[in-house]
Amino acid sequence: MLHLNAYASNLDQAAKHRDGASLAHLLSLTGKHAQPLLDFLGRPDRGPAAADRTLANPNPSYAGQFKRSLNKDGPWADMATAHVWALVALNPPTNPMTGLPVGQQDAIVAYQKQHEVVTALYRWLIEARDLPTGWALPLLYVVCRDLRKVAEQADQQLLANNQKAGKLEEASRLLQKAFSCCLNDRHSDMLVSRKMGTYHLATLLFKTYFRLNSTALCRNIIRGIGAADLPPLSAFPRAHRVTYTYYMAVFAFLREDYADAEKRFVEALALTHHKMKRNIELILDYLIPLLLLRGVFPSRKLLAKSARHKTLYGPFADAIKSGNVAAYDRQLERAEKRLMERGTYLVVERAREGAVRGLLKKAWILESKPARMSIESFRRYHHAAQCVGLDEDVRLGRLKPSELEAAKKRVEVDAEEMECVLANMIYKGLVKGYISHAHQLVVLSKEKPFPWYGPYRNKGEAAAKARAERETAERQKMPELGAAAGQGAAA
Structure with missing residues (x-):
């Protein structure tokens, strides 16, 4: 267990020494202090104060204790009170006999209290605009991260109760203020300036906007960063x-x-x-x-x-x-x-177009690289390749033999569809040439009729020879495809 006095003392010491990392741990909703502190709040020997472990008490006793014991020069008492309240809302007490939760988690109350935590810290940072407050950035990161997470939980709870979800959107507005608080810090020394937290808050906003499907709002963040007097990104x-x-x-x-x-x-x-x-x-x-x-x-x-x-x-x-x-x-x-x-x-x-291009090129290689090739020939090879794939499905048990013929008919394309495929490949530069619609022919370029996406780079005679050898090997490896296309022509 973590005694409330010990928790308050740790907070007070961290605030006095400007230890942002320790404050971040002590005010994190997932910190190691959470369960021991909750166990202390629910101790039976606390008498009426044991009600602090539930949400039934609208004026928990720890609020007054934090005000008395924590440093008045800062928002620490208000932040600690709201933080513990959020912990209580997210972690209902358990039955000591069964170990099961007693009551329901209330993410909506937790969100409201976490919103108070971030608001208190934000106001303090704004009021201390001329002071070096960069040491508090680890704390700002943690409470803002927790705000986004608990807002998502609150929205899920609202939707489950058939209510309108809007907590994450509301949280995004407070996160925007925290981002501006970092971006517009006036302190000139970057080592102690809140400007060093600009990119961290920006990414938190990006994540929030993506979740809200409001990606257009990211432009405001990018413009703000572009117009600000920030060190180069490499300095962060x-x-x-x-x-x-x-x-x-x-x-x-x-x-x-x-x-x-x-x-x-x-x-x-x-x-x-x-x-x-x-x-x-x-x-x-x-x-x-x-x-x-x-x-x-x-x-x-x-x-x-x-x-x-x-x-x-x-x-x-x-x-x-x-x-x-x-x-x-x-x-x-x-x-x-x-x-x-x-x-x-x-x-x-x-990206499937790359596989189609490869298929068309292999058909051209099997036909001994003609300058002109009929659309019907391309269609036969396309259908043959699909049939080879279906035969493989039958061998692997993915397709029943009785369904094979029907499947082959489904994958067959007609001449008009094949012409559209070829026209699309030519338009995108994956095939060099043109289509003669009247003669149903594809007239291929003499130089590199099947270029890749980028511009072709001449790698020399050795590379050209190796390429020719690979293409010869491809002819020898594909008798099944050539035979299937030939059968289609005979039919």
């Missing part, structure tokens, strides 16, 4: 830089500015410590789909950073390399839920 703590760069990348991703997003994700990954596995996975959730969309295969070194991502995206990369559209579609179906959760499904679906 590494953790702040990584998180801010990550959220800026996510914001660019949501705007479909994929080039900027990829650049920022790469920067965030380079800054992230190799032991921070969770952070690396969050970055790779977006970075790998962006690489696939641009036609860049994730390196072995990159995939080695996360076994989960290797399992998830490895089959996509293999399908693009081999031009196996059927395999790509099967993996897309298996990974749909995971990709939808991260919001990257549409990007991975668009």
Whole structure:
């Protein structure tokens, strides 16, 4: 147990010594002090004061005790009172016999009290605008983080009671004030200035706006930072830089500015410590789909950073390399839920064009690289590839043999649809040439008719020779596809 007097004494000492880290631990809703303090409040020998352990007492005794014992030069008494009240609301007492909670958690009351904690600290920081208050940043970080979390819990409770949820939105306005409080600090010495907390509060706001689906509000944060007199980003703590760069990348991703997003994700990954596995996975959730969309295969070194991502995206990369559209579609179906959760499904679906390009190129290679190739020939190879994939499904037990013929008819495309596919590939620069609609032919470029996404770089004669050898090997590896296409032509 933690005696109330001991808790108040620890708070008072931390405030007198301007120990922001200790204050942050003592006023955190997840701090180690929480359960021992709650156990003390509920002790039977406290008599009527034992009611402090519940929300039944509108005037808890600890409020007066904090006012008497804590330093009057600061918001510490009000913050401590509201903090303990929030702890009580979030942690209902348990039955000593059964160990089960007695009563319900009240996240709404906890949110109201946590809002009071942040408001008291914010007002004190504003009043002390000319004093060096940078030491209080660890405390500001913790109470603002707890405010966002408990606001989400309060909204869930309101929704469960068929009420309108608006606590997180309300909390975002207070977080905006805390951000401005850091951004506009007048103290010139950056070592003791609240400006050093600007990027941490910015990322907390980003996270809140993303949850509220109000990403447009992120522009206000970015503009505010751009107009402020701040040190370069490199002068801030590494953790702040990584998180801010990550959220800026996510914001660019949501705007479909994929080039900027990829650049920022790469920067965030380079800054992230190799032991921070969770952070690396969050970055790779977006970075790998962006690489696939641009036609860049994730390196072995990159995939080695996360076994989960290797399992998830490895089959996509293999399908693009081999031009196996059927395999790509099967993996897309298996990974749909995971990709939808991260919001990257549409990007991975668009990257399917790489597999289609690979299939068209293999059809061209099997036909001995003609200058002109009929749309019907491309259609036959496309259908043959799909049928090979269905045969594999039958072998692996994913498809019943009795359903095979019906499945083959479903995946067959007509000439008009194939022409649309080819026109789309030409438009996007994945195939060089043009379509003669009257003759139903594709006239291919003499030089690199199947370029990759980026501009082609001449790597010399050795590379060209190695490429020719690979293409010859591809012809030998694909008798099944060529035979299937031939059967389609005979039919």
